[in-house]
Amino acid sequence: MNKTELLQQVIARLEDDLLQAQQAALTAYEAATHEENIAENKYDTLGLEASYLATGQARRAAAIRQTLASWKQLVLRSFDPQLGIQLGALIELSDEQEHRQCLFLGPDGAAMKLQQDGQAVQVIGPQAPLGQSLLGKQIGDEVTLRLASGMQLLEILSVD
Template sequence: MDKFLLRQRVLDQLADDLLQAEQAARVAHETATHEENVAENKYDTLGLEAAYLATGQARRAEAIRQAMAQWRQFQPRPYDPGKGIQLGALVCLVDADGVEQQLFLGPEGGSMKLLSGAQRVQVISSEAPLCKAVLGKCEGDEVLMQVAAVRQQFEVLGVQ
């Protein structure tokens, strides 16, 4: 699986997300500033609510822009068994039930699911608990993770 192609697919998805967030911010701003939404009394809050929504969407768009900048600079490197799993690794994990999953570890802001051919790849950011749990591990290592009251156990099947 080509990690640079996966990186480009993450950037494409982030670009789509950015367009949607910018459009939502524009619509909310237009609603907030429309003459029909001027408050007639203190209980008439449609314009105010739309303004809050526009602000939130604008912040979301800015977060996506920052994530895109990080992903543009991100250069996945080949796996080095001496260093263990690092950002940029493509990792195959298997859980206690024998269910396999493919993970692509990247910088912040890229958490999403992608299809690569017929294979599903979960892109996880450096801040995700699972990413932190697998960093430094090697093929054959066990990965333990506690999420709330649930303990999860995985084995690293392969790394690229």
């Protein structure tokens, strides 16, 4: 798998999300300021509700913009055993039933699933419980993840 291509996929997806959020904020703003939505009495709240929506969409766009900036600044490095797993690592894990999964550990705010070479890659951040558990770990280490259904033991098979 190619980490640079994965990074570009994350950035492209975030750019699409940002565009959609900006368009939604603009649409809500236009609805809030449209002359037909001027309140005629105290019970006519359509304009007020649209302004709340516009504010929420603008905040969402700002959060995506910040996440996008973090991902654009991410420097991809090869795995350094002295540092252990760090941001930008591509990690392959196996559970007790030998089900394998690939993770791409990056800055917060971009939890998503990607496809590369026909394989699913889960993007997680360091604030996710699994992301926190993986930071600093080595190949061959095991991490325990607490789930609602109980504990799950995962072994780190490879890191790039």
